[in-house]
Amino acid sequence: MAWTRDQMAARAAQELEDGFYVNLGIGIPTLVANHIPAGMDVTLQSENGMLGMGPFPYAGEEDADLINAGKQTITTLPKSSFFDSATSFAMIRGGHIDLSILGAMEVAENGDIANWMIPGKMVKGMGGAMDLVAGVKRCIAVFDHTNKRGEPKFLKACTLPLTGQNCIDMVITDLGVFAREGAQRRFRVQELAPGVTVDDVKSKTEADVVYD
């Protein structure tokens, strides 16, 4: 049975390590914060200018000056720090963030990702996504294995305009986990959701993936 959104987030959280600095995208990636193992020291970066993002505030305690990259009200933690956008993206571009977990419209077998625009539709902008995929040490894309029409999103080549080239290290979908060990390597099935078979995945995947 395919994983739920929350199960996908929980699976992504298994990739966290003690001491990691992590940037979480909007959507399923945001849920990863709920699955950080107790006792593990993980610091969340918000690219609008904060390290050590805390939980949402209690009603009545929100501060308009304190929001995350999704423009939601948040809180601080004792370890928090604030900084300007140039410094924030110096962290990202300079490779100081250990892990970025982000959503995707398409990922290709060569690690390309498209997640910011659909030609012909109004384009909202890439925000910080291009900086994140280009700069962060390790990038995990989390998305439903197929689109609403049942078509594969894990492709031989992206059809949508790219967010970044050859930058995805792991794919987590509702069907399983696909990882590669370097930018020149192929993705390999690492884990399947309970009850999901290799044939299920093959039938819904266009990318040339290693199934062992």
Place this chain on the structure above:
Amino acid sequence: MAWTRDQMAARAAQELEDGFYVNLGIGIPTLVANHIPAGMDVTLQSENGMLGMGPFPYAGEEDADLINAGKQTITTLPKSSFFDSATSFAMIRGGHIDLSILGAMEVAENGDIANWMIPGKMVKGMGGAMDLVAGVKRCIAVFDHTNKRGEPKFLKACTLPLTGQNCIDMVITDLGVFAREGAQRRFRVQELAPGVTVDDVKSKTEADVVYD
């Protein structure tokens, strides 16, 4: 009679304007701080990371963490701010400093300046001088008109390795003041020290200067 060092500094101080942000070099330029007209708001930048440089401390009140670019102990003023070296030179390179007053070994008639090395001698380094002459809006070079051997230092072309190209807007020596109104213009005698004649200056100047 030629100006003294202090008179040269006083003359340079006449170029200050209310609201100016100014960087003063080591030597005679440092003395300019003593001649800021009362009531004029001039903010001194120290390129090691401070705006609003105050006077030297009273004995016993010095702070090892608070020095100027000449490594002398200094003090703060109410308007002071501290910043890192990248920000300090962002100010300088970005054209935010109104005026730099600095010493020179040689200045050429095209505005070139040499003030950081003499080939064959141990070179101490340019420090921030190249950034200052390249970045500050207006640069005034203050130096003795001739060297110890009586030879001109205001030349047709610099013989020493340059600190910067076509960047000096005014020359103040012990003999007078020479200014130009743009990087393509010639220097013109603007003022002579009391008792100094045009012929005195001509005999000690190699640069092609306009004498009206």
Place this chain on the structure above:
Amino acid sequence: MGNKVYKDARAALAGIPFDGMTVMSGGFGLCGIPENLIAALRDSGVQNITAISNNAGVDGFGLGLLLETKQIKKMCSSYVGENKEFERQYLAGELELEFNPQGTLAERIRAGGAGIPGFYTKTGVGTVIAEGKPSQDFNGETYIMETGLNADLSIVKAWKGDTEGNLIFNATAKNFNPMMAMAGKVTVAEVDELVQPGDLDPNFIHTPGIFVQRIIEARCEKRIEQLTTRERT
């Protein structure tokens, strides 16, 4: 003594606006935007603005005010998703739009303020963002060149500022404001609280006064776009 303090937003902008000017406006979403200066810029009647701002405000607030009145000719942003009037004008071809990756935008603005006309980044390599831009390899990796950005006017929002123009920002309302203050030919700041020199600790000034030419104290509404709270348990 040079005086940077003006009595209100209108007075602080007097003599600055001109048609076709480039304006940088601080903020991320509606957080840390110079609300009063945006309104005063609208009231100035200036036309054909090129606006450099991470976002485009919302309908009727923030830069949305200047979109409504069609005073903006072109936006240079990273994300403009929250504004219907923006979308309408853009799809109707009434508005130009230049997307920049957020980090590239931030760095271009810092570069402009720091006298750096160009720099290399790997952000956007292999994407539409790279089209038409010079590229160069460093250590076997390809980077694209981006250029520095400056503005005729930068309007920024700070928490506190002193009469010398020294500014401090609060929390994530800092965002693009410090760099934009550096990159404006003229920078006008609005602050929640105007204080005297010496009231701000010199160790903790975010924007040194050299980057700020004019300053006002003004009340901001500070709208929240996505009020998100948790339950008390």
Place this chain on the structure above:
Amino acid sequence: MGNKVYKDARAALAGIPFDGMTVMSGGFGLCGIPENLIAALRDSGVQNITAISNNAGVDGFGLGLLLETKQIKKMCSSYVGENKEFERQYLAGELELEFNPQGTLAERIRAGGAGIPGFYTKTGVGTVIAEGKPSQDFNGETYIMETGLNADLSIVKAWKGDTEGNLIFNATAKNFNPMMAMAGKVTVAEVDELVQPGDLDPNFIHTPGIFVQRIIEARCEKRIEQLTTRERT
């Protein structure tokens, strides 16, 4: 929980030094230098260091300690005028020296930390600094390209730091330290005072903890190079 706190400078450097490594060392003159970490680096016995530091210390203090023992192969600095042993080794051809204009050095380090492999500046155009460097015109002016700098190890000095690695600096002892913290593969900080998370105001942290991998509390001598005072009148 990942622990960044070490008991002393020797422990904090354990496992890091290797012969031929590049080390950035913070400070301007003797102001804001990581005194204890420099001494511990000397004691590690590491050889053939390329040292990136605005200055070279004085005889017997600061980086002078590593020059005395000939552990430095090359210096990358803007000004080295206060050190006789440096001069001797340099004139004897025992030491390589690469001069950088101070602002270029600061920006190269920031660029390295920010993932920017190259940028353009007008500093040094037409001088020996421009020799061999690519140049390009922007808006009719010539600029030269400078490259980003990184280090295997950055050692920095801060005023206070918390156990998460967040740092604040005092007065002009800040100088090159924040950028070097960004540009080191490993950054080790020594602080006058080690505090707990929450003791530093998040609005006024100069170096976020992400840039600091190891931290120690240590007493510094803080020598003054040019004690200059005025008379009480």
